[in-house]
Amino acid sequence: MHGSPLRVALVAHDARKDALIEWAGGHLDALEQCEISATGTTGGRLKGAYPKLNITALKSGPLGGDQQIGALIAEDRMDAIIFFIDPLSPMPHDVDVKALTRLAVVYDLPLAHSPRAADVLMWGLRHG
Numbered sequence: 001m002h003g004s005p006l007r008v009a010l011v012a013h014d015a016r017k018d019a020l021i022e023w024a025g026g027h028l029d030a031l032e033q034c035e036i037s038a039t040g041t042t043g044g045r046l047k048g049a050y051p052k053l054n055i056t057a058l059k060s061g062p063l064g065g066d067q068q069i070g071a072l073i074a075e076d077r078m079d080a081i082i083f084f085i086d087p088l089s090p091m092p093h094d095v096d097v098k099a100l101t102r103l104a105v106v107y108d109l110p111l112a113h114s115p116r117a118a119d120v121l122m123w124g125l126r127h128g
């Protein structure tokens with residue numbers, strides 16, 4: 001871990017929000033050390049469940065929240081993305097989701113789309 005707090009984005013599609021809340025509950029020690037940015041509804045759920053986390057809730061994903069996180073990536077203000085996508089439903093804002101994940105790859109940020117991948121990501125961030 002480097003000196004300043006890790007900047008982590010937490011995002012989940014509706015069908016995966018419960019999974020993200022559960023996952024976060026298993027990583028509170030690490031997440032309490034992070035500056036978290038989240039899309040609107042995801043951020044509201046996380047704040048309700050874990051009031052001690054430092055969460056900035058942006059706009060809801062379909063209303064531009066994914067693009068706001070993309071902008072943070074482009075400005076080198078993000079260290080990792082945990083984005084539990086719903087792989088079984090079409091999304092009206094699929095292009096925004098794609099743009100966000102594309103930028104994560106462009107900037108070579110760690111990106112996890114599922115709980116076990118997120119476990120590995122957090123372990124890697126904490127242990128360098």
Ligand SMILES: O=C(CO)COP(=O)(O)O
Pocket residue numbers: 011012013014038039040041042043059060061062065066093097
């Ligand atoms: O749609 C999302 C990501 O694409 C998530 O947005 P919400 O957290 O506002 O539901």
